[in-house]
């Protein structure tokens with residue numbers, strides 16, 4: 234796995250299992266360089282969230298355990314004490330989870346959620362305007378007085394991203410952050426991740442079961458299958474020349490946009506028409 238000239242921010246070699254379930258990850262090897270966006274792709278149940286939980290030190294809470302090494306800025310997180318992990322979680326490594334509305338506290342106004350997340354690691358009272366502007370949310374007091382139930386899923390996801398970058402972490406784990414969103418909102422959130430990466434040099438481990446959604450965002454893609462990374466490389470390279478048959482199947486399963494289908498049909502019809510001297514206007518109009 235190559236990282237170019239950038240030093241590895243995160244470098245893991247990981248095996249994991251759950252009580253009563255057995256082995257889920259078998260020597261997963263994955264690196265994320267500083268400022269890099271890496272897509273971690275695999276079908277449901279392949280162990281993507283298990284990797285995120287392991288990095289955050291949350292696997293024991295889920296009845297799992299892992300071994301190996303998780304080097305973050307040179308420190309092995311698997312050797313870190315609970316107190317140290319509480320400091321790293323949220324402050325140095327942010328998490329954007331899958332279901333935005335479920336992840337927010339329904340009983341707290343948005344301002345109180347920002348204040349609480351801030352106080353978990355720092356003191357003082359920051360001005361929330363620049364943070365909210367950076368995720369394209371309104372900074373008016375009336376917005377911050379709302380409860381999560383007043384937000385659309387897209388706005389809630391932007392708000393969760395604001396919470397995740399509040400302390401300017403070096404690394405963001407985004408675990409299927411767009412799967413609850415419609416396709417237009419999904420594209421907007423992907424744009425937002427791209428702009429946060431460029432503006433702040435934020436490294437992102439972007440977890441998804443959807444290879445198509447990582448194509449526009451990620452610098453590199455790692456494919457997780459049967460507990461191991463079976464293929465990893467530059468996104469364009471993986472799409473152009475997938476070597477592993479599981480990657481080939483994932484790419485083949487990407488739905489074709491209807492325009493492409495219509496264009497292909499139109500081109501095929503045009504070609505067929507040219508080879509059919511007797512093609513009549515009636516035939517054309519029925520297509």
Ligand SMILES: Nc1ncnc2c1ncn2[C@@H]1O[C@H](COP(=O)(O)OP(=O)(O)OP(=O)(O)O)[C@@H](O)[C@H]1O
Pocket residue numbers: 251252254257275276277278279280281282283284295296297442
């Ligand atoms: N707390 C748990 N206890 C036992 N088994 C679990 C637990 N959490 C996950 N698993 C199992 O571990 C495997 C990997 O789960 P994981 O949630 O990491 O997959 P995933 O790739 O994130 O899937 P999805 O795309 O559906 O989110 C699955 O077979 C799952 O059933």
Ligand SMILES: [Mg+2]
Pocket residue numbers: 281282283408409
């Ligand atoms: Mg998952």
